[in-house]
Amino acid sequence: MEGLAAVALAIALVGVGFWTLIVRRNLIWKLLGLNVGASGAILFLVALAHRPGARPPIVGLGPGPSADPLPHALVLTAIVIDFATLALALVYVIFLTEHRHTQDVERLERDEERGWPQP
């Protein structure tokens, strides 16, 4: 049951994140949405590891089945890659803001159609 609730929450997080990623026009908001969606993916992986009545995957914590340790190991990768993507993307946003003076995607596209204004 807790696993199902976590999966539902994860899907909701991914939905909110992707909604923000698609609808918002500001690049920083888009990156925030991407990050929230990644948190949803991480929560989904953790929920996958859940088994009813399971203990944490540490030896010697008592009898019973242990949670699946493999998704937990994958979560680490997801977090690090998420951090790396966010940091590099923020650098590119700083570049864009410095050279084009806007973070609005539609304005960037319009400027590209018209030819970039000379700074």
Place this chain on the structure above:
Amino acid sequence: MRVLTALSLLALAGLLALGVSGVFPRPELPSADEVAAEWGAENVVAAIILGVRLWDTLFEILVYAMTIVGVKLGLRLLRWERPLPPVAETPLLRRSADLLLGPVVVFALYVAVSGHLGPGGGFPAGAILGTALLLLALAKGVERLSAEIHEPALEWAEYGAIVAILALAGGLLLLGRRGSGYLVAANVLIALEVAIGAWVVLHRFASSRGEV
């Protein structure tokens, strides 16, 4: 382009469906406790990260290092890094930073060293150490802290830690040796690398725009 994107998405979904459908039989996995005992760990996740899926972790460390180099070089290209005005010291922040720094560093070391026995490991320990550096940066100002901790030397220490992890893990992988000593050493090195990397990213962002 759109057709290509749609086709590749369809292919991806098809691969996922094929994997879920059970056409390929699942390999028999050894039980988690056996894996942990084989690597001398009690935390099964640590045994998986640093043992069974070692390649994954090694390339993850490389991705992290490349991110840091990318942020550093990218923001250097902008050429408008200027020294920030020194932060006015508030006694409250200064005192609490002094008080908290020791426990935070000790806790980070504990999390790194005992990562194979319980919840913890190199990456969380590095994040905790990075938080300690952030606390000091709030109290002292970024530039002053950067000068105090000898940042260029620290960066070399980071590259050294990466090389050491690669050499240690690759060498042990080739030799086929396993044990808890290797896990402790790898966790401490990873903590060092992650903490210094977090500090470098923080410093670059802080000195490129605004103040911390």
